Amino acid sequence: MKLLVCLKQVPAKDAPLKLNSAGSWIVEDVSYEVSEPDAYALEEALRQKEAHGGEVTVITVGPQRAAQVLREALAKGADKAIHVEGDGTQLLDSFATAEAITRAIPGQHFDLILTGLQSDDSGAAQVGVILAELMGIPHATIIMQIEPVPGGVRVKRELEGGAFQYLEMPTPAVLTIQSGINKLRYATLMGIKQAKSKPLSKINAETDGISVELNRLVIERLYVPGAQKKTERITGTAKDAAARIASVLKAQGIGAGE
Amino acid sequence: MEADVVIVGAGPAGLACALRLCQLIDSGQAGALSKDNILVLEKAREVGAHMLSGAVLDPRALAELLPDFAAEAPLQATVGREGVFLLSSHFALPFPFIPPPLKNHGNFVVSLNQLVRWLGEKVEAQGVTVFTSVAGRDLLFDESGRVNGIRTDDKGLDRTGQPKSNFEPGSDIRSKIVILAEGPRGSLTRQLHGKLALQGRNPQVFGLGVKELWQLPDNRFPAGQVFHTMGWPIPPDLYGGGWLYGLPQNRLSLGLVTGLEYTDPSTDPHTLFQAFKTHPMLRRILQGGEMLRYGAKVVPLGGWYAIPPNAGAGWLVIGDSGGYLNPQRLKGIHLAIKSGMLAAETVVQSMNRGDLTQLESFDQRMRESWAGEELRRVRNFHQGFEHGLWPGLAHAGLQTMTGGRGLREFYPATAGHTRMQRLDQLPNRNEALERREVITDRVLTFNKLDDVYYSGTRHEEDQPPHLLVADTDICSGRCVREYGNPCQHFCPAQVYEMAVDEQGIKRLKLNPSNCVHCKTCDIMDPYQIITWVPPEGGGGPSYDGM
Ligand SMILES: Cc1cc2nc3c(=O)[nH]c(=O)nc-3n(C[C@H](O)[C@H](O)[C@H](O)COP(=O)(O)OP(=O)(O)OC[C@H]3O[C@@H](n4cnc5c(N)ncnc54)[C@H](O)[C@@H]3O)c2cc1C
Numbered sequence: 001m002k003l004l005v006c007l008k009q010v011p012a013k014d015a016p017l018k019l020n021s022a023g024s025w026i027v028e029d030v031s032y033e034v035s036e037p038d039a040y041a042l043e044e045a046l047r048q049k050e051a052h053g054g055e056v057t058v059i060t061v062g063p064q065r066a067a068q069v070l071r072e073a074l075a076k077g078a079d080k081a082i083h084v085e086g087d088g089t090q091l092l093d094s095f096a097t098a099e100a101i102t103r104a105i106p107g108q109h110f111d112l113i114l115t116g117l118q119s120d121d122s123g124a125a126q127v128g129v130i131l132a133e134l135m136g137i138p139h140a141t142i143i144m145q146i147e148p149v150p151g152g153v154r155v156k157r158e159l160e161g162g163a164f165q166y167l168e169m170p171t172p173a174v175l176t177i178q179s180g181i182n183k184l185r186y187a188t189l190m191g192i193k194q195a196k197s198k199p200l201s202k203i204n205a206e207t208d209g210i211s212v213e214l215n216r217l218v219i220e221r222l223y224v225p226g227a228q229k230k231t232e233r234i235t236g237t238a239k240d241a242a243a244r245i246a247s248v249l250k251a252q253g254i255g256a257g258e
Numbered sequence: 259m260e261a262d263v264v265i266v267g268a269g270p271a272g273l274a275c276a277l278r279l280c281q282l283i284d285s286g287q288a289g290a291l292s293k294d295n296i297l298v299l300e301k302a303r304e305v306g307a308h309m310l311s312g313a314v315l316d317p318r319a320l321a322e323l324l325p326d327f328a329a330e331a332p333l334q335a336t337v338g339r340e341g342v343f344l345l346s347s348h349f350a351l352p353f354p355f356i357p358p359p360l361k362n363h364g365n366f367v368v369s370l371n372q373l374v375r376w377l378g379e380k381v382e383a384q385g386v387t388v389f390t391s392v393a394g395r396d397l398l399f400d401e402s403g404r405v406n407g408i409r410t411d412d413k414g415l416d417r418t419g420q421p422k423s424n425f426e427p428g429s430d431i432r433s434k435i436v437i438l439a440e441g442p443r444g445s446l447t448r449q450l451h452g453k454l455a456l457q458g459r460n461p462q463v464f465g466l467g468v469k470e471l472w473q474l475p476d477n478r479f480p481a482g483q484v485f486h487t488m489g490w491p492i493p494p495d496l497y498g499g500g501w502l503y504g505l506p507q508n509r510l511s512l513g514l515v516t517g518l519e520y521t522d523p524s525t526d527p528h529t530l531f532q533a534f535k536t537h538p539m540l541r542r543i544l545q546g547g548e549m550l551r552y553g554a555k556v557v558p559l560g561g562w563y564a565i566p567p568n569a570g571a572g573w574l575v576i577g578d579s580g581g582y583l584n585p586q587r588l589k590g591i592h593l594a595i596k597s598g599m600l601a602a603e604t605v606v607q608s609m610n611r612g613d614l615t616q617l618e619s620f621d622q623r624m625r626e627s628w629a630g631e632e633l634r635r636v637r638n639f640h641q642g643f644e645h646g647l648w649p650g651l652a653h654a655g656l657q658t659m660t661g662g663r664g665l666r667e668f669y670p671a672t673a674g675h676t677r678m679q680r681l682d683q684l685p686n687r688n689e690a691l692e693r694r695e696v697i698t699d700r701v702l703t704f705n706k707l708d709d710v711y712y713s714g715t716r717h718e719e720d721q722p723p724h725l726l727v728a729d730t731d732i733c734s735g736r737c738v739r740e741y742g743n744p745c746q747h748f749c750p751a752q753v754y755e756m757a758v759d760e761q762g763i764k765r766l767k768l769n770p771s772n773c774v775h776c777k778t779c780d781i782m783d784p785y786q787i788i789t790w791v792p793p794e795g796g797g798g799p800s801y802d803g804m
Contacts, residue, residue, distance in 0.1 A: 012800060016550070016712050018473075029550075031307065031714060031800040068304070186391075186413040186426040189259055193387050 001054035001148065003045040004110040006101060006128070007073060009066040010035045010121040023222055025091065034069040037116025041177040043184050044146060045114050046077045052148055055079045057110070061100045061205070062089050074195035075187035081198070086205030088212060094126030096214035101127075102134045103208045111171045112153065117142055117178050125176065132174035139174035140167065144181045261297045263605060264408050264433040266394040266446055268300035269309060270370070270591050271577025272439030273377040274323055274598030280384040282606045289610045293385040297431065299410065301393035301775075303796040305378030308775055310469060310553040310804045311370035311591065312501055312511065314362050314484060318628070319595035324380075332372045334505050335482035337362040343539070345490040345500075350539040359586050359636075359658065362484055367503045367511075370591065371801045391796030395428055397436065397449050397573075405450070405572040407432040411795050419722045434614065435605055437574045439598065442556045443777040444579040445791055451566065460563040460671040462581055463640065464556045465498060466778050468531040468750050469513035470709075471505075471551035471803055472544060479504045479543055488647060491533040495646040496520050497559070500534055502543065509550070509803070510543070515557060515588065517643075518782045519674030522684060523744035527778075528554070532696040532703040544702060552704070552712035553804050554750040554776040559585040560671060562637035569620035574601045582629065586636040586654070596629040635662040641669035678784045680740045706752040710772050714800030715751070717771040717793050724770055724793035725753065725779060732785055733766040741784055748782045750774065774799045 011017060015030035034042075045056045058073040060066045061084040070081035084100045092100065113132075118125035125141070132139030144164070145156035152170040158178055159165055187195075205211070232248070234241045263279065265272045276298050282288040302308040314337060320327045340362055342353040382388055389410075398407035407430055414425035438447045442464065451457065483504035492498035497517030505511060514534045516527035535544060558564070558581050565581040568574060576582070576597040583590035600623045608616035624630050642653025642664060657664040698705045704712075727733065733756070737743050743764070745754035751774045757767040775798045780790040 012714065012716070014711065014716060015714060015800070018548075018550070029802055031304065031802055033303075183422065183424040185424050188426060189389060189392065189410065189429045189431070192389050192392075193259075196385075196387060 001048055001052050001111045002109060003048060003054060003056045004105065004113045005038070005042045005045045005056060005058045005073070005078070006113065006115040006131075007038045007042065007058055007060045007069045008035045008116070008119050008121075009033070009060060009062050009069045010119055013120065019222055019224065024219060025222065028090075032065060032068065034072065035116055035120045037118060037120070037177060037179045039116075039184055040179050040181055041114040041116050042073055042076065042078065043182045044177055045112075046185070047182060048112070048146060048148075049077075054111075057082065059084070059101060059104060061092060061097050061210075063087055067200070070200060071195055072187065074198045074200070075192040076185055077191060079198065081200040082203065083200060084203045084205050084208065084210065086210065089205050089210070091212050091215075092210070093215040093217040094124045095130055095216045096210065096212065098127050098130035098134055099214055100205060100208065100210040101131055103210065104203050109172070112146070113172070113174045115174065115176050117176045128174050128176040135172075135174070137172045137174060138169050139176070140169060141176045142178050143175045144178050146175065259297075259429055259431045260295075261431055261433040262291055262295035262609070263297070263435045263437060264431055265296070265298045265437045265439055266408060267439035267441060267444070267577070267579070268298050268302075268305045268374070268378055268388055268390075269439055269441050269577060269594065270374060270377065271579070271594035271598040272298055272437070273305075273374065273381050274319070274595040275437055275439065275576060275602045276381045276386050277323060277377065277384065278599040278602035279605065280381070280386060282602060288606045291606065291609055296386045297433075298381065298386060298388040299392045299394050299408065300388060300390050301411075301792050301795050302798060303391050303800070304375070305388060305390060306371040306375035307800050307802075308798055309371035309374045310467070310555045310799075310801050312467075312503060312513070312588070313368050313370045313591060314503065314589065315366045315368045315373070316587075316589055316592040317364070317366060319592040319599065323595055323599055330376075332376050333366040333368055335367045337365045337367060337484050338480065338482035339484070341485045343485060343487045345487050345537055345539070347490050348538060350487070350537070360486060367482055367484065367505060369505070369511075369803050371804050393792035393795045394440075394446050395792060397446050397453070398430060398432070399453070403571075405436050405570075408436060408446070411792055413794050415722055415794075416720050417722060422720070434609075435572055435574070435617070437576060437601055437605075438579050439577045439594075440579045442558045442578040443780055443790070447575055447579045450573065450575070454570065456566045458560065458564040458566045458581065459668070460560055460641070461673040462558050462560040462564045463671055463674050464518045464781050465515040465559050466518055466527045466554060466556050466748070466750065466776060467513050467515045468527050468554045469511065469552070469804065470531075470549050470712075472510045472512065473548045473550050474508045474510055474543070475546040477508055479508075479510050481506045490537065491530050492516060492647075493520075493522075494648070496525075497640065497643040497646075497650065498530075502540075510547070511804075512540070517559070517674070518556065518748070518778060519672075519677050521677055521679045523678050523681065523741040523784070524747050525744075526747040528706055528709070528750040529696055532698065535702055536696065541702065549704065549712060551802065551804055552709040553799055553801050554774050554778075556777050556781065557588065557590070558583050559640045561585045561640055562633045563641075563668060564671065565633075567621060568624070569604070569617045572614060572617070574604065574617060574620055576601045582624070582633070584632055584636055585640040593629050593633070596627060597624060600624055600627060637662045638664045638669040641671045644669075644671070675782050675784050675786065678741065678744065678782075681742055706750060707772075710751045710774065713751070713774050714802070715772060715774055715798060716800065717773070717797035719771055721794045723768050724773070724791050725768055726789040726791060727766065727768075728787040728789070730766050732787060734764055737785065738764050745779055745783060745788070748778050750776060750778065754779065
């Protein structure tokens with residue numbers, strides 16, 4: 001099985017984020033890491049390869065610093081990496097990112113393309129779905145299990161409220177992977193050492209015609225949500241307090257009408 | 259895995275050593291040594307992420323290592339206006355002139371973690387593997403007691419030490435030569451010192467530097483401006499001082515070093531730093547600004563006489579781990595780089611001669627280099643402050659006039675933790691028992707937990723604690739009575755808390771995930787029952803711009 005895993009480098013969880021003075025983006029002086037659902041997608045791909053043979057390629061679209069997530073993936077056992085690199089590529093929206101990935105792999109065949117369910121930063125959950133559309137292949141989202149069957153795969157999808165859906169679909173296909181479905185491995189010393197000699201190809205985003213011009217999403221303004229917490233301390237007898245609570249609820253339109 | 263040279267720690271010392279080895283290989287001087295057989299281990303997730311410094315860089319060693327550094331290195335600014343101030347709680351008295359040893363003309367203001375990231379890229383571009391997220395956990399010895407390798411950290415153990423499904427045991431790296439560049443109070447360095455009973459003429463003493471990085475609203479503190487302070491809020495009988503260094507884009511690096519040799523067990527370096535910012539001079543500078551980053555790390559202050567033997571059969575110790583820091587100028591980066599370079603040269607020479615016992619010549623090389631000369635000239639500096647600021651300044655003046663000697667050739671020192679006094683020996687006990695809180699307004703002043711958030715610290719939660727407390731009965735018993743649990747005060751990241759259990763007994767509660775790897779607990783605990791060991795590789799602070 002040939003697998004492609006899409007990885008995004010995002011600000012580390014808990015990184016203290018600050019907006020730039022124009023309010024159009026964050027100040028990029030934070031540390032970065034691979035988006036968590038993507039890490040699970042990689043783990044799943046490595047497990048599929050170990051169980052059924054094949055090859056795992058990883059791809060990221062991002063500035064120079066994003067190569068870090070590729071090196072980590074190679075150290076964990078991915079075979080090849082592709083970096084669509086360019087200043088400002090972190091500003092691409094889901095559509096432009098999916099477009100960049102499609103343009104980076106012309107003529108290459110992958111049985112499965114895995115992405116994380118959604119990224120830890122913008123959380124749009126769109127790249128995988130749009131990628132499938134652009135490539136004209138089927139997709140399924142929120143995947144928890146993958147099992148090869150003749151001509152395709154059988155997958156388990158997570159639905160709302162503890163329900164699951166099982167379905168069979170043909171390959172090639174795009175699957176977006178849910179976090180927590182497996183246990184992430186650590187890179188071994190040998191893995192880190194060998195990663196250096198694995199192929200990492202760089203594609204210049206600009207020469208591929210990739211830029212924010214392709215974006216279909218416009219960021220009007222970024223802002224830090226203002227504090228909205230209002231606390232009122234209700235005192236007095238139980239009866240008075242109950243009446244006060246009732247009137248507060250009523251004022252907010254909560255509870256039964258007249 | 260096998261190697262010729264393993265370097266533990268990718269700080270300025272370790273990376274300078276790796277780079278110098280590569281240079282010697284490139285120029286054909288290193289015989290059979292190949293870049294492929296040089297390995298560097300770093301516990302941080304990325305090179306530079308555990309770097310915290312002031313920092314004013316004396317470029318002398320960097321210029322020797324990389325003569326073109328000025329064009330390439332991420333230097334923030336050249337040092338411009340300088341000031342030294344003596345603080346009282348309300349006033350700041352500028353020194354009329356800058357005492358010559360404190361002059362920084364020709365030096366650079368840098369962010370060490372950016373400088374080190376750059377050095378790391380250079381080393382990797384040379385083809386040396388830098389293993390990030392990998393900690394050296396144990397030193398390995400052969401039957402004859404010779405150091406012959408490193409065991410790396412286990413990954414994927416749970417809280418109780420049981421393997422999880424992704425367990426990855428540590429590996430043994432057998433190496434001809436092990437170079438320890440772990441920074442101050444290295445954990446493998448301690449194993450080595452314990453096993454071989456090594457120490458300097460004086461014990462090593464430390465200070466804890468607590469630092470914040472600020473964004474100022476305008477250029478009121480220009481890039482390259484360098485201020486140092488003495489006095490308040492450091493008690494007069496204690497060693498310490500503050501710094502303010504201007505960075506580009508209206509950023510400011512500021513911090514306070516508190517000597518880890520205080521007598522009052524309730525001394526809290528983090529609180530002292532918060533108090534420092536409330537001084538009218540600092541308040542004015544910080545007014546309207548915003549805190550961006552936080553961190554803390556210890557500095558070895560013992561100097562020349564605290565340097566232990568740093569070379570032996572199969573091993574070398576460089577940088578802060580070896581005690582190479584000029585306590586008078588509070589500068590160690592240039593000495594770390596120089597010691598790394600000389601270590602590389604020693605290694606190559608010994609390997610070429612096929613005689614690894616020659617490694618021992620490293621100590622002499624260091625002594626005879628300019629680095630040794632610089633350290634010798636301030637050999638008694640820190641000890642002069644044993645009785646506080648005023649006698650210290652007097653000694654310092656005298657030492658400058660006598661080439662470092664002062665009143666006698668050798669000033670002794672005592673280990674910092676031994677100076678801590680029991681509560682019943684303190685002159686005003688009630689005051690000591692009360693924690694001296696600074697009101698935290700979350701604008702100018704912050705509590706420890708708020709601050710830790712700004713250090714970007716993260717650890718895998720489900721792992722064995724990396725702070726080994728040998729006997730917690732001491733914590734709930736003797737220490738409550740004798741010292742009032744100083745761990746709660748000296749830790750700048752609230753790792754140590756005393757929680758009262760159902761029986762009303764105070765028990766130690768550890769929050770290891772908060773740990774910023776400063777090493778204070780390992781140093782200052784009065785019973786010496788805390789051992790800091792590296793947590794699962796990749797955990798720790800995530801410093802940026804520090
Ligand atoms: C607050 C403060 C202010 C300072 N100001 C200045 C200044 O203005 N100018 C100046 O020249 N110097 C200054 N110094 C000193 C300077 O930062 C140090 O001398 C210098 O960083 C020492 O370099 P090093 O390579 O020896 O150690 P470090 O810089 O400490 O690097 C050690 C590295 O080893 C890693 N490591 C440690 N143990 C292990 C292990 N077991 N396994 C794997 N990795 C490990 C650490 O994560 C770290 O990355 C300051 C220090 C502090 C704390």
